[in-house]
Amino acid sequence: MSNHTRTFPSDFVWGAAASSYQIEGGAEPSQRGQCIWDEFGRRPGMVRGGDTGRVACEHVDRYKEDVQLMKAMGLKAYRLSICWPRVLPDGTGKVNEQGLAFYDNLIDELLANGIEPWVTLYHWDYPVALHRRGGWLNPASSDWFAEYSRVVVDRLSDRVTKWFTINEPQVFIGIGFGTGEHAPGMKLSMDDQLRMSHNVVLAHGKSARIIREHAKKEPMLGWAPVGVCGIPATESVEDIDAARQHTIGTGENPIWSNTLFGDPVFFGSYPEQLEPRMDKVLHAGWRNDMKTVCQPMDFYGVNIYRGDLVRAGQDGKPSIIPPGVGTPRSDFGWEITPDVLRWGAQFLFERYQKPIIITENGMSNADWLDLSGRVQDPQRIDYIARHLRGLRLAMDDDIPVMGYFHWSLMDNFEWAEGYHQRFGLIHVDFVTQQRTLKSSAYYYRNVIETDGASIWENTSRTSEGAEQ
Numbered sequence: 107m108s109n110h111t112r113t114f115p116s117d118f119v120w121g122a123a124a125s126s127y128q129i130e131g132g133a134e135p136s137q138r139g140q141c142i143w144d145e146f147g148r149r150p151g152m153v154r155g156g157d158t159g160r161v162a163c164e165h166v167d168r169y170k171e172d173v174q175l176m177k178a179m180g181l182k183a184y185r186l187s188i189c190w191p192r193v194l195p196d197g198t199g200k201v202n203e204q205g206l207a208f209y210d211n212l213i214d215e216l217l218a219n220g221i222e223p224w225v226t227l228y229h230w231d232y233p234v235a236l237h238r239r240g241g242w243l244n245p246a247s248s249d250w251f252a253e254y255s256r257v258v259v260d261r262l263s264d265r266v267t268k269w270f271t272i273n274e275p276q277v278f279i280g281i282g283f284g285t286g287e288h289a290p291g292m293k294l295s296m297d298d299q300l301r302m303s304h305n306v307v308l309a310h311g312k313s314a315r316i317i318r319e320h321a322k323k324e325p326m327l328g329w330a331p332v333g334v335c336g337i338p339a340t341e342s343v344e345d346i347d348a349a350r351q352h353t354i355g356t357g358e359n360p361i362w363s364n365t366l367f368g369d370p371v372f373f374g375s376y377p378e379q380l381e382p383r384m385d386k387v388l389h390a391g392w393r394n395d396m397k398t399v400c401q402p403m404d405f406y407g408v409n410i411y412r413g414d415l416v417r418a419g420q421d422g423k424p425s426i427i428p429p430g431v432g433t434p435r436s437d438f439g440w441e442i443t444p445d446v447l448r449w450g451a452q453f454l455f456e457r458y459q460k461p462i463i464i465t466e467n468g469m470s471n472a473d474w475l476d477l478s479g480r481v482q483d484p485q486r487i488d489y490i491a492r493h494l495r496g497l498r499l500a501m502d503d504d505i506p507v508m509g510y511f512h513w514s515l516m517d518n519f520e521w522a523e524g525y526h527q528r529f530g531l532i533h534v535d536f537v538t539q540q541r542t543l544k545s546s547a548y549y550y551r552n553v554i555e556t557d558g559a560s561i562w563e564n565t566s567r568t569s570e571g572a573e574q
Contacts, residue, residue: 119509121183132166139195146289157524187229197233374400444492
């Protein structure tokens, strides 16, 4: 392999990501309005261990320390999210100046340390006040989100130029309103989930239009859905095509597809096989919404953690190969499938023809401070190296990839799992709030410093001594 293919472009975006509810804390009524995760966490048995995000990582108070840790890791970019009820406690109407000032200060601190903010407007902390008015099922929900977007853009766009509208609609609809495992813990019919999905893509479109029209600096814009991905069992034409079909199909549960959300946003239409269903469940003039939904996008952001191994079955249809005994898994139980970034980037670019940004990728690991005071996580180092090798292979095949954001910056409140899953590059002691850079943080710093060349070296040797 040539030296050219061993490195990433010099302008490649190397970052890490986190979200507001998972790290911020600062949840007192004097600091922000209530979100659906506040209520969900108070319901017995909904979050493992009875954990809540009330304190989380105290990022609201410790953001300067956290930015210094980002700088020590060599991060070029940080993907953060804004807490909607911190800005608008009731979801609409009166603005919380204290809340906006926190994001002002965080953005300034990032820029002063050479770290570019990539801002996500919605990462699941939906205002309780709006949820009680029907939430995403209310036809007015897209206007509520547009109003919130305008407040944030007016305040931050003199410094922020990189924007994501909405994070993982598949998850907050499918698990929050389908299975009920996430906030707000509802179990709606598929028809209602599809109605909700339409309101969500319409909210995205209205938000995107506001960013384009009102940003004070030229914006770059995308969003960050889940990436459902098929990985071909072999590199035969038949298996690759089957994996592609799995990636772009709508499956048995369309909420968990790329195309239910991606096609309206990028094409202005629903997948052909879903149109009859949408005609049945949506209002009569729903096609008139599509011009608003389909706004110009600069990239395709996608959160990818794992994929399904697929072979061509009968008539070339995708056939998923179940994970075998001994399949490597993260502490969360997710299979480790390093080729997922290669094929996910390829299949999504083929369909949507926009540069790819990996907006989340990472693994939960059983991490702790050892007797030397270090957190050694060789599994995560290996995970990073293997996945970035796959991503580089996609780029070798002329797939344009702009950047990679590791999930997550630090250990945090992992939704229904509470504090039992650690995804961070930074270890957090949730009792003392002590932060410790893990071995993977030093490894990732080396990856960034070498433009990715170090991923081709022996990972244990590369990380050895890096913490000195």
